[in-house]
Amino acid sequence: MPTFTEPTTIPNRSSSQRPTSAEPTTIPNTSSSPMPTSAVPLLIPISNPNLAIPNSSPQIPPLSFHPMTTRSKSGISKKKLFSTATTPDHLQTEPPNYTVASKYPEWRAAMASEFAALQRQNTWSLVPSSPSQNLVGCRWVYKIKRATDGSVSRYKARLVAKGFHQQAGVDYAETFSPVVKPPTVRIILSLAAQNRWQLRQLDVSNAFLHGYLQETVYMAQPTGFIDVVQPSHVCHLHKSLYGLKQAPRAWFERFTSHLLTLGFTASVADASLFVLKQDSVIVYLLLYVDDIIITGSDSTVVSNIISQLSTTFEVKDLGPLRYFLGLQIDYKKAGFFVHQSKYITDLLMKFKMSDCKPTSTPIATAPVLSTSASDSLADPTPYRSLVGALQYATFTRPDITFAVNRVCQFMHNPSSAHFVAAKRILRYLKGSLDKGVLFQPGPLTLTAFTDADWAGDPVDRRSTSGITVFLGNNPITWLSKKQHTVSRSSTEAEYRSLATGAAELAWLRQVICDLGLYLASAPIMWCDNTSALALASNPVFHGRTKHIEVDYHFVRECVVRGDICLQFISTDDQVADIFTKALPTPRFHRLCSKLLVCSTDHMFEGG
Structure with a gap:
């Protein structure tokens, strides 16, 4: 008696392959023997549904495949990716908000320390809220301070006011606050290297909290430190807080007014430079927000000034200047090597x-x-x-x-x-x-190089001025600036660069004068354009140059007064050429060697 196969369902059949109503959809099977793996199950039309197809049937019609190309047919597969994201360690990265930070005892301690400092400074007093008040929000900002080796030195939390909630004329007025200019920093470094003075660095903790507010400002109580007795009250600020629009100005006015009581005088050319003269002793102090550089001819006097500042402000003496505003200072036998590695x-x-x-x-x-x-x-x-x-x-x-x-x-x-x-x-x-730049001892003279790339911009045909100034052997300022108007000749372009260089020299001379120093000779300005030099010395105008009369009179007056001395230099030796155009590699590196030096024994500072 023949054996029969059990019912089998054919997967993935198209509608055109489906059997008619007279055809069975399954085929009964009573045998326990498995179907060969190489056999492809098919539905065969039969007239009697009670009969089954014998297992030994040798004739199997070929399977009709669907013409669509799929990834499976092409052997393309993509592994299923599982998320492996882990919770970030907020003891190594700053937490984004108070909710996250409050889960860590280190950050809670940092916030408590900041809040205690605010209370010691009597930064605010709680007053009842009123609909007429312009209420300023606040938030906590977190920062991880790291040591030179990259390890965590401390966790710092700072309460910052949401200054964008302030309204002009209501809770703030003037906001401008000066900061020290880069050439001034380089001048102080150059003088310290020349006189072999010690550079000291100071940091003022919570500097903005020392500034007194002249406007009435109301702020919401900080998250996590709301007074349990007066939860609906608001903070009436008496002192400035980080984030307020007038905070930098208030701090600057408070600190500078205190320096004046110690005998310092402010520079006319740079409001962030202060000079103290006591008999033969001279001290220079640079202020950049809450970072301070101080140096002078007598280290004992410098230490006394630091002690006097500590009685009024929370000043940290960071010792010798090593890391200032992203600048790294390495001490060499030849002077100070400054870089930003x-x-x-x-x-x-x-x-x-x-x-x-x-x-x-x-x-x-x-x-x-x-x-x-x-x-x-x-x-x-x-x-x-x-x-x-x-x-x-x-x-x-x-x-x-x-x-x-x-x-x-x-x-x-x-x-x-x-x-x-x-x-x-x-x-x-x-x-x-x-x-980087090496500041080393040298003569107290100013030397400037000016150059211009005439009509170098292919779009608007404006020229680019290039200027660099040396104090002794040290570059203290450099400039690449597109001229405001189109020059009709190379002489005009070069002459405008001369005018810009003369203005820069005038400002530098004023800074040096404020420092109590005087130049033995007039600064020399080198230019590689003979026509521009002739125009500065010849008082006669002609039709092609009368439109630059203003710059002419300025430079001419500087030459007549002896403020500057113009000299010719060949184009090959013109250092300022590097600031006016893109140069080929050999010439670029040749000019770089006149401005920069290399050092491979850096130590990274800061964090």
């Missing part, structure tokens, strides 16, 4: 270019960047963030000044080509991390 390294990590391939120059000689690019960036924020960070890198890197100036000209509508140019600067910095 850590800042640039962090910048490379931020933009994920730590492993990028270095370039030999910061900007390519061709093609020239222009605004004609059509592929504007969908989100220009990363570009603007990068360019802004590169601007600060020029503090000790004059070699990237021109390149940064060029990419800054496209901030309003950057394209992908502009972003590539900005990243090229990072690639150049990656290969030159060991470069």
Whole structure:
């Protein structure tokens, strides 16, 4: 008696392959023997549904496959990914808000310490709330302070007011607060190197809390520290708080007024520079918000001043100047080596270019960047963030000044080509991390170099001025600036650079005068354009130059008074050429050697 197979259902059949109503959808099977793996089960039409197909049937019609191509047919498969995200360790990264920070005892202790400092300073008093009050919110901001080896030194929490809730004329008026200018910092470093003075660094804890408010400001009670007896009251601020629009100004006025009582005088040229003269002793103090540099001819007097400041403010003596505003100061036998290796390294990590391939120059000689690019960036924020960070890198890197100036000209509508140019600067910095400025002893003389690239911009044909000034052997200021008007000749472009250089020298001379120093000779300004030099010495105008009469009179008066002395220099030796255009690699490195030095034994400071 023949054996029969059990019912089988055919998967994935199309509607055209389905059996008719007379055909069974299953085939009964009473055998326990398995079907061979190579056999393909099919439905065979039969006339009697009670009969089954014998298992030994040799004739099996071929299977008709669907023409659609699928991933399975093509052998394409994708592994299922499982989320492996873990909760971040907020003892190594800053917590985003109070809710997260309050779960860690370290951050709770930091907030309690900050709140206690606010109470000691009598920063506010609680008053009943009123609908007429413009209430300012507040929030906690967290920062991990790290040691030089990258380990956590302390956890810092700061209560910050939401200044964007303030209203002009209601709870704030004037907000401007000056900060020390970069050339002033370089002048102090140069003088300290020349006289071999010790540089000291100070930090004022909770600096803004020392400023007195002249306006009436109301703030909500801080989260986590709401008074249990008066929970509905608000804080009437008596002193400034971080985040308030007028906080920097209030702190600056409080600190500078106290310095005047100690005998300091403020510089006319730079409001953040203070000078103390006591007989033959002289002390210089630089203020940048709450960071202070102090140096002088007598270390005992400097220590006494620090002690006097500590009686009024919570001043931390950080010892010898090592790390200031992202600047690293290494002490060498020849002087002070100042660089920004850590800042640039962090910048490379931020933009994920730590492993990028270095370039030999910061900007390519061709093609020239222009605004004609059509592929504007969908989100220009990363570009603007990068360019802004590169601007600060020029503090000790004059070699990237021109390149940064060029990419800054496209901030309003950057394209992908502009972003590539900005990243090229990072690639150049990656290969030159060991470069910086060496401040060493030298003569007390000012020497300036001015140059211009006539009609160098292919879009608007404006020229670019390049200026650098040396105090002795030390570069103290450098500038790459696009001229405001179109110059009709190379003489005009060079002469406008002379005028800008003369103005910079006038300001530097005023700073040096405020420091109690006097130059033995007039500053020398080197220019490689004989026509511009002749125009500065010849009082006769002609038709092609009368439209630059204002600049002419300014430079001419400086020459007549003896404030500057103009000299000719060959183009090959013109140092300012590096600030006016993109240069080939050999010439670029030749000019760089006149501005920068290399050092490979850095120690990273700060955090």
